[in-house]
Amino acid sequence: MNDEKKRGISLPDCMTLRDVRASIDDVDRRIVALLAERRGYALQAARFKSAADGVKDPAREEQVVRNVRALAGEEGIEPELVETLYRDMIAGFVRVELTSAGHRGPPALENLNVAAFDAMLPPEEVKLRIPASERAARTVAEGRRTMEAILDRRDPRLAVVVGPCSIHDTDAGLDYARRLRELADEVSDTLYLVMRVYFEKPRTSVGWEGLTNDPRMNDSFQVKEGMELARRFLLEVAELGLPTGTEALDPIAPHYRGDLITWTAIGARTSESQTHRNLASGLSTPIGFKNGTDGEVDGAVNAILSAARPHAFLGINDQGRSSVIRTRGNRYGHLVLRGGGGRPNFDSVSVAIAEQALAKAGLPQTIVIDCSHANSWKKPEVQPLVMRDVASQIRQGNRSIVGVMMESFLETGSQPMSAELSQLRYGCSVTDPCLGWDQTVEALREARALLREAVDERRQAGAPAPAQRATAS
Incomplete structure (x- = not known):
């Protein structure tokens, strides 16, 4: 079985670049929909946590990362790439959770003299x-x-x-x-x-x-x-x-x-x-x-x-x-x-x-x-x-x-x-x-x-x- 069939991808020889890009756009829509679903479950899980548990659950986070790294390996995707995406995603969900709970946090103690953080492209x-x-x-x-x-x-x-x-x-x-x-x-x-x-x-x-x-x-x-x-x-x-x-x-x-x-x-x-x-x-x-x-x-x-x-x-x-x-x-x-x-x-x-x-x-x-x-x-x-x-x-x-x-x-x-x-x-x-x-x-x-x-x-x-x-x- 070749890689394309293994991953459920069908690429007809007659496809043009325009067709491929349209397919990518469709996949992106499905990915975003899945992210929205993933976020919903994350926020739902947060409701089961007690105040003592805190917002972050490091053990669960590491379990998720191990799991997606293994899945990435099975799909022929670089595990490091998937880990990076998931850690960023989890951090984002935590920020959403805090905001939805009205969490204000302690008084600002950092970056008091920093005017802005301008994002740089990675190397x-x-x-x-x-x-x-x-x-x-x-x-x-x-x-x-x-x-x-x-x-x-x-x-x-x-x-x-x-x-x-x-x-x-x-x-x-x-x-x-x-x-x-x-x-x-x-x-x-x-x-x-x-x-x-x-x-x-x-x-x-x-x-x-x-x-x-x-x-x-x-x-x-x-x-x-x-x-x-x-x-x-x-x-x-x-x-x-x-x-x-x-x-x-x-x-x-x-x-x-x-x-x-x-x-x-x-x-x-x-x-x-x-x-x-x-x-x-x-x-x-x-x-x-x-x-x-x-x-x-x-x-x-x-x-x-x-x-x-x-x-x-x-x-x-x-x-x-x-x-x-x-x-x-x-x-x-x-x-x-x-x-x-x-x-x-x-x-x-x-x-x-x-x-x-x-x-x-x-x-x-x-x-x-x-x-x-x-x-x-x-x-x-x-x-x-x-x-x-x-x-x-x-x-x-x-x-x-x-x-x-x-x-x-x-x-x-x-x-x-x-x-x-x-x-x-x-x-x-x-x-x-x-x-x-x-x-x-x-x-x-x-x-x-x-x-x-x-x-x-x-x-x-x-x-x-x-x-x-x-x-x-």
């Missing part, structure tokens, strides 16, 4: 609306493998995470991505380019919080729109064959776009946050932890250790339901030096101190240098000088530095946010000042020329003995 739905193409998925998978090989020293090239401080104009961002894709091919024998794509901006006090939170840049906070816009942008960049790197700031956002990211950073303000260490332990990408804003590396080193181990914490699943997330731990945590406390830390002495801190913790001496932020005093013209110093250290035999970061856009500098968005200069940052495109090309070509011989020597020598990585315990 699964957004991914179905904006699915990753085969080419995009291949870009991400190959990018992650390459970054892991660089971190393990199996690939001798220098990783370069380069791009705008933040994405505010997706047209300008794609313009930059296309240019970077061509440059990536040119320097690929020595440098591995990953586009910096930041959609969330941590603010010291107030300010624009990024494309995800405020895509219209007018404090309207159309987060649903921003989430979909960000995913579409990542998809288009990945389809160019260009890997992307981002910062994990909001713990929910990776559920919506993590499948399109190659490398992730945890910022200087959040490396000591347990929430972000938990999050990092479950991310599928290699992850760089930045040193603190005071310039100290201990917090980031502890974060690498923490993220390498399993964790269990509250979050959501792809269906948007509250869940306990249990992680395996992320083996590819590494240190990002970005300066701080009024001083840079890209120099050889600072790098040696960071190496000692990693070794003391039993971690691989794996370091990425951020050429911007405090390492350049937020002056974009200083970034190429930092890159030059890093190249010099590698040429002199340093093996711990495996990558750099740069803030770069089409135009040099930054501009203030304007109420009239049409007045913004195309390709110019609205957050931290960036190095212009021409200067970026010059800096990366120079780095390639300086490092080509050193990279060739590494390639000929082969990978060193595997470094001891933090493991789950």
Whole structure:
């Protein structure tokens, strides 16, 4: 007996799409009628409960869920899907029961400062609306493998995470991505380019919080729109064959776009946050932890250790339901030096101190240098000088530095946010000042020329003995 006959479904070969949709509409009417009948019985059952029983009957609820899961399995339907529907339905019936009984509940003690809850589509739905193409998925998978090989020293090239401080104009961002894709091919024998794509901006006090939170840049906070816009942008960049790197700031956002990211950073303000260490332990990408804003590396080193181990914490699943997330731990945590406390830390002495801190913790001496932020005093013209110093250290035999970061856009500098968005200069940052495109090309070509011989020597020598990585315990 085939599945259609088993489930009592008859689908004549002559049926058209219109016929199928009409049949679906008919089934939906019957389902709603059955739900109404189910609700009636639920309300009738409630009348038999005593006040001591309470509204909720957890034991009966679990019995119902077990029953419908078993029935779902018999019908070839995913039990998890049916369970989700039934739990939502039961919760809804309880709300109806309370309302019909005139139940007012205790005085409001929660959400006193919450103006509204705006429903978001679950991550699964957004991914179905904006699915990753085969080419995009291949870009991400190959990018992650390459970054892991660089971190393990199996690939001798220098990783370069380069791009705008933040994405505010997706047209300008794609313009930059296309240019970077061509440059990536040119320097690929020595440098591995990953586009910096930041959609969330941590603010010291107030300010624009990024494309995800405020895509219209007018404090309207159309987060649903921003989430979909960000995913579409990542998809288009990945389809160019260009890997992307981002910062994990909001713990929910990776559920919506993590499948399109190659490398992730945890910022200087959040490396000591347990929430972000938990999050990092479950991310599928290699992850760089930045040193603190005071310039100290201990917090980031502890974060690498923490993220390498399993964790269990509250979050959501792809269906948007509250869940306990249990992680395996992320083996590819590494240190990002970005300066701080009024001083840079890209120099050889600072790098040696960071190496000692990693070794003391039993971690691989794996370091990425951020050429911007405090390492350049937020002056974009200083970034190429930092890159030059890093190249010099590698040429002199340093093996711990495996990558750099740069803030770069089409135009040099930054501009203030304007109420009239049409007045913004195309390709110019609205957050931290960036190095212009021409200067970026010059800096990366120079780095390639300086490092080509050193990279060739590494390639000929082969990978060193595997470094001891933090493991789950």
